[in-house]
Amino acid sequence: MPFTQVVLKVHSRCDLACDHCYVYEHADTGWRSRPRVVGDAVLARAAERIGEHAVAHGLTAVHVVLHGGEPLLAGPTVLRRAAEALRAALPEVCEPDLRVHTNGVRLSPAYCELFDELGIRVGLSLDGDRAANDRHRRFADGRSSHPQVLRAVGLLREPRFRHLFAGLLCTVDVVNDPVAVYRAIAELEPPAVDFLLPHATWEHPPDRPAGVGATLYADWLLAVHACWEADGRPFAVRTFDSVHRTLAGLPGLSESLGLEPVDLVVLETDGTYEQADSLRTAYDGAPATGLDVFRHSLDDVLRHPGIAARQAGLAGLSATCRACPVVRSCGGGLYAHRYRDGSFDHPSVYCADLRSLIDGLAARAGGVRRPVAPVNVAGPELSESQLGELASGLGGPETVRALARSQLDLTRAMLAAVHGSSGVARSAAWELLADLDAAEPAAVDAVFAHPYVRAWAARRLSGDPGAGLGRMAELAAAAAALAARGDTVAVPVRDGALHLPTLGRLALGGGVREARVTGGRDGWTARTDDGALTGPGDPRWQPVRRIGLSGGRVLALEDIDPQRAAHRWPVAERLSDTAYASWTRDLRAAADLLDRDLPDYAAGLWAGLTTVTPLRPGPDGRDLSSAARQAFGAVAIARPRTALTLALLLAHEFQHVKLGAVLDRWELYDRTDTRLFEAFGLSPRPIGSLFQAVYAHLAVTAFWGTRAAAGSPTARSRFTHWRALTDAAVDLLADSGALTPLGHRFADGARESLDPWLRVPAAGLKG
Structure with a gap:
């Protein structure tokens, strides 16, 4: 996993003397020997290293936080040099997300004007009202810093600077009243807040007042959460949002929750690379790597054992953590908080608090801990304007969601037909699905909306002998796991594995014929026919892997469902961790490219695309991709050499997905017409294939046209x-003479979409 987040230290000292500071008050003393201010040579070389890393990994965005100590002590000239060097070093396709995190004491209108000019957003540290804030955040002589921080927040709340306000960071102290802290922060109307547990280890545990329970920090956060919920969640809270996301099977939003690989590195004022600052609380020298910007690349840092350990996900956790039912939400907690007796192979020192917090938030969300998020397919029937959107080749989020709703209805009808034709009056699996559909419809929808559920139903209805009825039991078991209310269903084990669609598969070996799956609040369990009990903590469990994209979007990388072989090309087998990391990097980069270069198409794509299925590599490196008519929401792709090609293939194939959903509801052409048409340099095709090719290439033309207008010579020729x-x-x-009236409307819409691109003179394109 490449680094996409860099903490760049521009000053190594601070003008406050906060007694809970992990830089100056904990075990590590490395700051004492470092230059106070980052030098020009370090800035230049650091920018070069970040730029070369972005090029090497095809990054489309890099997040850089100018940090300290207190970064404003570096002065405006250094901050300007840092921002300008970073922007100059990054490739054209990579956008810098620049931020500064400050205690706010020195923030002024002049600094805000500078940050406005340079595109730098500002985060502030504040622990609540004056009493709470002054408990730790004071000047060395004991003076309060609270008035200065409030003045800084006031600056950022001014209309001219409001867009710079990134949010507040609040360190939890359980001595402070959580409600008072929340109210003080909420009054400031921040866009986001991050509540941090104070850094601690098993050797230096967090403060716990005598006579209180083991989950005091969880109780404190749950009290804040109650206020936040009562107020209607007026701002983002990364801690709560991360738990809610991980409970839904989505990636967390921070290093301290979830199992996402860490993609952050720290650059000190002397040019040395370090791991996360939080490690300073473990022991002296804990964050050190022995590497620096002058002799080592960021890829060299990726190979450091400490970074590898923090990117290992579930495999990098202790046995206790791996067996825990909330591990996918907790993620073992912050890496530094696991330190004990020279090792990080332990649960977090906040283990009891994290379990209590996650269980508490799950209970408040209805008592359901869902391994995956229900797919949002709700939407109205298509209006005339929405049909017009689709006719032009586009289709916004609401339009695509309406298509998805109709596709889900069709899947339900096909599943009912499968059951009706099975010769079984009322199977136990069907009975359970019917019961869950009445009590927990979101759980059933989440399973039924999986693209390869309908693909199986279509195979079964066509008489394919390979489409066995055991799939219905698998669907019921997956829905029971999502509903988490204690239902049990018997599931046949096929080819040595228990398959739970949307969740994953459990390799049980050839001797096991059946497993009884039970979905409960602590996750699902499976009891095999030999009496053994297992669950998602079993090392043989292979979950469906999900890739978090910017904006909170998520794609499933489906490489284990047996029904995924619905495409015209052979599908790949389970990806290695290295291949998964490469897909993650490329899909994130491709998503950013689509958002930037093809926003009108991308908006609908993200509302309907849920699944990417890897294909086997094409012969001689040929790019392969496919959309299956019976698998709405999925595209299949052999990972291409560049993220740019991946972005194009995603857009191209999702056009086929959309048009296929349209054709399931409306007739666009005479299906009895047997003539063949030659277009796009392909062999002669029937009218349906011509329609699909036109629809897909509207997006292809727009993709290359946008890039050509930006000055790419290659894009110009392709456009x-x-x-x-x-x-x-x-x-x-x-x-063609084969179109229905609605088909003519789509042809007219295609012409209207294409004509503006035809009016672009080739000689006027850059490059």
Whole structure:
């Protein structure tokens, strides 16, 4: 996993003397020997290293926090040099997300104007009202810092600077009244707040007043959460949002929760690379890597054992953590908090608090801990304007969600037909699905909306002998696991594995024929026919892996469902961890490229695309991709060499997905027409294939046209090539004589979408 977040230290001292500071008050003393201010040579080389890392890994965004000590002590000139060096070093396709985190004491209108000019957002540290804040955040002579911080917040709340306000960081002290702390912070109307547990280890445990329970920190946070919920969640709280996301099977939002690999590195004022600052609380020298920007690349840092340990996910946790039912939400807690007796192979020192917090938030969310999020397919029937959107080749989020709703209804009807044709009056699996559908419809929808559920139903209804009825029991078991209310269903074990669609598979070996799956609040369990009890903590469990994208979006990387072989090309087997990391990197980069270069198409794509299925590599490196008509929401792709190609393939294939959903509801052409049409340099195809090709290449033309306008010579030649072929194909489609009235509307919409690109003079393109 490449580094996408960099903490760049621009000053190594601070003008406050906070007694809970992990830099100056904990075990590590490395700050004493470092330059106070980062030098020009370090800044230049650091920017070069970050730029080369972005190029090497195809990054489309890098998040850099200018930090300290107190970064404003470095002065405006150094901060300007840092921002300008970073922007100059990054490739054109990579956007810098620059931030500064400050105690706020020195923030002024002049600094805010500088940050506005440089595009730097500002985060502040504040522990609540004056009493709470002054308990730790004081000047060395004991003076309060609270008035200065409030003045800084006031600056950032001014209309001219409001867009710079990134949020507040609050360190928890259980001596402070949680309600008073929350109210003091809420009055400031921050865009986001992060509540941090004070850094501690098993050797230096957190303060716990005598006579209180073992979950005091969880109780404190749950009291804040109650206020936050009562107020309607007026701002983002990363701690709570991370738990809610991980309970739903999505990636967490911070290093301290969830199992996402860590992608952060620290650069000190002397140019040395370090691991996370939080490690300073473990022992002197804990964050050190022995590497620096002058002799080592960021890829060298990725190979450091400490970084590898923090990127290992579930495999990097202690046996106690791996067996815990909330491990996918907790993630073992912050790495530094696990330290004990020279090792990090322990649960967090906040283990009891984290369990109590996660269980408490799960209970408040309805008592359901869902391993995956229900797919949001609710939406109205298509209006005339929405049909017009689709006719033009587009379709916004609400339009695509309406298509998804109709696809889910079709899947339900097909599953009912499968059951009706099975010869079984009322199977136990069908009975359970019917019961869950009445009591926990979101759980059933989440399973039924999985793209390869309908693919199986279509195979079964076509008489395919390989589409066994055991799949219905698998669907019931997956829904029971999501509903988490204690239902049990018997599931046949196929090819030595228990398959739970949307969740994963459990390798049980060839001697096991059946497992009884029970979904409960602490996760699902499976009892095999030999009496053994197991569950998701079993090392043989292979979950469906999900990739978190910017904006909270998530894609499932489906490489284990037996029904995924619904595409025209062979699917890949379970990916290695290295291949998964490469897919993660490339999909994130491709998503950012689509958002930037093809926003009108991307908006609908993210509302309907839920699953990417890896294909086996094509012959001679050929790019392969596919959309299966019976698998709405999925595209299959052989990972291409670049994120740019991956972005194009995603857009191209999702056009086929959308049009397939349209064709399930409306007739666009005469299906009895047997003529063949030649377009796009392909062999002659029937009218349906021509329609699909035109629809897909509207997005292809727009993709290359946007990039050509930005100055890419390669894009210029591809744009002129594809717009000419698409132009000819639209004419061929419109004049085919095979279109229904609605089909003509779609052909007219294609022409309206293409015409603006035809008016772009090739000679006027940059490059």
